[in-house]
Structures are given as structure tokens and as C-alpha cells.
Amino acid sequence: xxxxxxxxxxxxxxxxxxxxxxxxxxxxxxxxxxxxxxxxxxxxxxxxxxxxxxxxxxxxxxxxxxxxxxxxxxxxxxxxxxxxxxxxxxxxxxxxxxxxxxxxxxxxxxxxxxxxxxxxxxxxxxxxxxxxxxxxxxxxxxxxxxxxxxxxxxxxxxxxxxxxxxxxxxxxxxxxxxxxxxxxxxxxxxxxxxxxxxxxxxxxxxxxxxxxxxxxxxxxxxxxxxxxxxxxxxxxxxxxxxxxxxxxxxxxxxxxxxxxxxxxxxxxxxxxxxxxxxxxxxxx
Amino acid sequence: xxxxxxxxxxxxxxxxxxxxxxxxxxxxxxxxxxxxxxxxxxxxxxxxxxxxxxxxxxxxxxxxxxxxxxxxxxxxxxxxxxxxxxxxxxxxxxxxxxxxxxxxxxxxxxxxxxxxxxxxxxxxxxxxxxxxxxxxxxxxxxxxxxxxxxxxxxxxxxxxxxxxxxxxxxxxxxxxxxxxxxxxxxxxxxxxxxxxxxxxxxxxxxxxxxxxxxxxxxxxxxxxxxxxxxxxxxxxxxxxx
Numbered sequence: 001x002x003x004x005x006x007x008x009x010x011x012x013x014x015x016x017x018x019x020x021x022x023x024x025x026x027x028x029x030x031x032x033x034x035x036x037x038x039x040x041x042x043x044x045x046x047x048x049x050x051x052x053x054x055x056x057x058x059x060x061x062x063x064x065x066x067x068x069x070x071x072x073x074x075x076x077x078x079x080x081x082x083x084x085x086x087x088x089x090x091x092x093x094x095x096x097x098x099x100x101x102x103x104x105x106x107x108x109x110x111x112x113x114x115x116x117x118x119x120x121x122x123x124x125x126x127x128x129x130x131x132x133x134x135x136x137x138x139x140x141x142x143x144x145x146x147x148x149x150x151x152x153x154x155x156x157x158x159x160x161x162x163x164x165x166x167x168x169x170x171x172x173x174x175x176x177x178x179x180x181x182x183x184x185x186x187x188x189x190x191x192x193x194x195x196x197x198x199x200x201x202x203x204x205x206x207x208x209x210x211x212x213x214x215x216x217x218x219x220x221x222x223x224x225x226x227x228x229x230x231x232x233x234x235x236x237x238x239x240x241x242x243x244x245x246x247x248x249x250x251x252x253x254x255x256x257x258x259x260x261x262x263x264x265x266x267x268x269x270x271x272x273x274x275x276x277x278x279x280x281x282x283x284x
Numbered sequence: 285x286x287x288x289x290x291x292x293x294x295x296x297x298x299x300x301x302x303x304x305x306x307x308x309x310x311x312x313x314x315x316x317x318x319x320x321x322x323x324x325x326x327x328x329x330x331x332x333x334x335x336x337x338x339x340x341x342x343x344x345x346x347x348x349x350x351x352x353x354x355x356x357x358x359x360x361x362x363x364x365x366x367x368x369x370x371x372x373x374x375x376x377x378x379x380x381x382x383x384x385x386x387x388x389x390x391x392x393x394x395x396x397x398x399x400x401x402x403x404x405x406x407x408x409x410x411x412x413x414x415x416x417x418x419x420x421x422x423x424x425x426x427x428x429x430x431x432x433x434x435x436x437x438x439x440x441x442x443x444x445x446x447x448x449x450x451x452x453x454x455x456x457x458x459x460x461x462x463x464x465x466x467x468x469x470x471x472x473x474x475x476x477x478x479x480x481x482x483x484x485x486x487x488x489x490x491x492x493x494x495x496x497x498x499x500x501x502x503x504x505x506x507x508x509x510x511x512x513x514x515x516x517x518x519x520x521x522x523x524x525x
Contacts, residue, residue: 069290070288070290071289071290071291072286072287072288073286073288073289073294074285074287075285075297079305082304083305083308086305086308087308087311090308090311094314103412105410105411106409106411106412106413111354111358111413111415112358112360112409112414112415113358113359113360131410132517132519133324133518135328135410135518135519135520136324136327136328136518137324137327139324139327139328139331139520140323140324140326140327140330140331141327142331143327143331222338222524222525223406223408223525224343224344224345224346224486224487224524225338225339225340225343225524225525227345227346230346236406236408236414237414240412270298273302274297274298274301274302275298275301276294276297276298276301280286282286283286
């Protein structure tokens with residue numbers, strides 16, 4: 001920051017009132033490290049800056065032809081969100097595919113005797129090769145899944161970033177217009193924030209699925225140690241059904257999520273990698 | 285929050301932010317079977333360590349009333365190979381070895397002379413099914429006293445008449461609900477359920493609860509490739525509930 005201030009002071013006269021964009025970038029840059037770039041820019045190109053300030057001072061109206069065009073952009077996804085998103089995506093893939101393999105070993109929620117196959121999951125959709133292999137994947141990636149969940153939760157809570165995505169009662173009226181737009185070709189409601197009410201509902205639901213799968217997973221893994229938690233879910237036997245239901249929630253979310261990402265194109269997808277969204281739809 | 289910045293600057297910022305995600309690419313090693321095989325085994329090892337740390341030696345598993353127990357006919361027979369290894373029940377003795385003061389052969393009567401515990405507990409299979417059954421037997425901890433075992437040792441190894449073998453941590457073995465079980469539903473253990481003696485531990489998965497017990501060994505060292513029949517093929521060694 002000292003470095004940055006120094007640059008500002010040195011170039012104050014040349015730069016004043018002409019090109020505020022580097023300062024804006026520096027102020028909103030999540031890394032706060034754009035000072036060297038500004039230095040280079042100024043050093044490489046001192047003459048036009050002087051010309052510009054002269055032009056502006058003389059004639060404030062017309063924008064000079066060599067003024068670089070500014071792009072509207074928003075830093076939508078902080079690093080913690082992006083990391084946990086991708087770690088979660090990978091671990092969720094492993095947890096679902098290995099989990100389906102584990103389910104194959106007893107593919108019902110009824111009694112052992114008589115055992116009736118409820119769902120015959122194709123082996124090709126599963127990971128691990130056999131029950132033991134699938135359990136190894138499951139018992140390894142459960143730590144990543146839980147870890148990324150905890151980091152995500154703590155970050156959202158303490159950064160206040162959750163306000164962009166948490167579904168609240170205020171979002172309820174906006175759900176139907178958005179659903180009508182997506183599914184019944186209704187008019188598109190104006191974008192108000194980073195996420196529309198339907199998105200908020202979907203994302204907030206996945207947090208619920210995550211918490212449910214984690215808590216029920218703890219019960220299935222350690223029903224004796226966490227007997228009180230087993231009791232909360234209606235006992236060990238029923239907990240297995242809740243655990244499966246949580247996965248179904250994720251399986252309902254993921255295709256819709258992927259389709260929307262596809263429909264909204266590369267820039268939208270890239271924002272979950274780079275954090276930056278170019279030309280967002282919303283205004284504030 | 286909307287920002288206005290130069291295209292060049294936006295691209296530069298985006299690139300730097302993208303690069304910060306590079307460490308996640310390390311998870312790509314899981315795509316290589318030879319590497320992932322080791323990593324997921326290490327993952328289970330870590331989970332076992334966590335499970336062992338979490339285990340509370342005096343915390344009891346849930347017990348059930350007689351009306352909640354499934355009928356005997358609905359308690360599954362489960363074996364890895366033969367369900368009846370044809371143990372000669374008349375001549376049967378339990379061999380006790382290892383870190384004990386009184387090694388040797390123990391008769392079923394000696395075990396039955398110990399305080400009898402009757403408990404209705406849940407039997408949980410690694411496959412996902414569970415049944416509530418009625419079990420009777422002697423506490424392993426009492427038997428350990430009888431044979432003068434060094435309970436400071438780390439493991440209890442068992443070998444079975446059907447060549448099955450298992451090993452359990454001492455803390456789980458000494459748990460008050462861990463039994464040398466010789467009765468189910470008030471009847472002597474039947475042959476397919478492991479006659480004359482099996483392990484019954486509501487804090488362990490089914491595959492840890494070896495049947496047709498033959499030999500019990502108290503030890504501090506496990507052979508790395510012989511910790512349990514299923515464990516050697518990839519199941520979790522701790523297998524605790």
C-alpha cells in the first residue's frame with residue numbers, strides 16, 4: 001500500500017482527473033496488488049497522460065479518442081468460494097458415485113429378510129469397483145466434502161458474502177416470475193442482484209442437502225458414538241433413507257445447474273474460475 | 285458490486301485469480317488408479333485413526349426391548365465361505381495365546397461361568413442392512429481378567445474354524461457391551477451363527493464380529509497383511525460404529 005501511495009503522489013499532477021480507472025481497479029482488486037501494473041503503465045506511456053490532462057483541463061466535454069474503453073465488471077466469487085466450489089464439485093462427484101456403489105450392496109431401505117431390490121444402479125455409474133473400494137473413496141472424500149463445507153460455511157457467515165445468495169422470505173415473491181421465465185417462456189424479470197430468487201432458492205437448498213448428507217453420514221458412520229444424532233433422524237435405519245434423500249437433492253440440483261451454466265455461456269462459467277464477471281446483467 | 289476497469293486490467297485480474305485455483309489441480313492425481321489406490325487407502329487409515337480417537341470406551345450402544353428384536357428367522361446368516369465349518373462342539377476349546385498370564389485351552393464352561401450378559405442390540409452390516417437381535421455371553425473384559433491378559437496391549441487377534449481371522453483394538457474389546465457370545469435369542473448359538481462362540485460387539489460392524497472362534501491372541505503387533513479377512517482386501521480395519 002505504501003508503494004501504491006507513493007505512485008499516486010508522484011504522478012498526481014500528470015494523472016489527476018484523467019484516468020481514474022487504475023485507482024478503481026486498485027481499490028476493488030481483491031489482491032490489492034495492482035500497483036506494479038499501474039507503474040508500468042505510467043512509465044511506458046507518460047506522454048499521453050500529460051496530453052490528456054491538458055486536453056481535459058482545456059475542454060472537459062469530448063472524450064479523447066485514445067481514452068481506453070472501460071468495461072463493467074464485478075468480482076462476484078471470492079477465492080474461498082471458488083476453491084470450495086470446485087473442491088466440493090469434485091468431492092460430491094466422488095461421494096455420489098461411490099455412494100451409489102455402496103448402495104448396490106443393499107439396494108433397498110426395507111428389511112434384510114426378505115430383501116427386495118428397490119433400485120438396481122448400473123455399475124457403470126459407480127466408482128470403486130466393489131463395496132470395499134467404494135467405501136475407501138467414500139471415507140477419503142468425506143473429509144474433503146466436510147472440510148470444504150465447513151470452510152464455505154464459516155467464510156459465508158463471517159464475510160457477509162452470504163447476502164448475495166441466501167434465500168430469505170423477501171425472495172419468495174420473485175420465485176414464481178423467475179420459474180415462469182425459465183420453464184414457461186414468461187417475460188424475464190429484471191436482474192436485481194448477483195442471483196435471482198430462483199437461484200438463491202437452489203443454492204440455499206444445496207447447503208441444506210450438504211448439511212443433511214453430512215449429519216446423516218455421521219450417523220451412518222458412527223451410530224453408536226452419535227446415538228443422540230441417530231435419534232434426531234428417527235434411528236439408524238431411517239437415517240440411511242435421509243442420507244439417500246440428500247443425495248437425490250443434489251442430483252436434482254446438478255443437472256439444472258449445469259444446463260443454466262451452459263445456457264449462460266463461457267463468461268458465466270469463467271467467473272467461477274476467475275471470480276470476475278464481465279458485463280453483469282445487474283446494475284448495482 | 286460493479287466496477288469499471290480497462291479490458292486489459294480485467295483480463296489481468298481474471299488471470300491472476302484463476303491461477304490461485306491451481307492447487308486444486310492436485311486432486312487430479314486421483315485420476316491415476318495406481319496413485320488413487322494408495323491415497324484412498326491412506327484416507328481410510330486416517331478415518332480409522334479418527335474413529336479410534338473418537339471411540340468412547342464407556343459409551344453404550346443403544347439397547348432395545350424384546351418387542352423391538354426381529355424374529356430369529358429374520359436374523360441373517362452371513363459367512364464369507366461356508367456357513368457351517370463343522371466344529372466338533374464336544375471337543376471344542378478356545379486357545380488363548382500371546383500377552384497373557386495363563387495361556388492355554390479354555391472350555392466353553394469356563395466362559396459360561398463368567399457373569400452372563402444379555403443384550404438386545406443392533407447388528408450393523410457394512411453392506412448397509414441392520415437387524416436388532418438378542419445376544420447372550422460373557423464380557424470380553426471379564427475373560428481378559430480370567431486369562432490374565434495384559435490389557436495394556438494394543439490388539440486382540442482371533443482365528444476361526446472357517447479360517448476367518450480378525451483383529452480388534454483393545455479399547456473396543458474391553459467395552460462393556462463387547463461379548464464372547466454363546467447364545468442368541470436365549471438358545472445356544474446355532475452352527476450357522478458361529479457355534480459355539482463368536483464375538484458380539486454392538487460398537488463394531490458385522491465383519492469384525494468373528495464367528496466359530498478358535499484362537500484368541502493378545503498382542504501389540506499385527507502382521508500388516510493379516511489384520512482381518514476383509515480388511516486385507518480393503519475394508520476399514522477399525523470398523524467401529
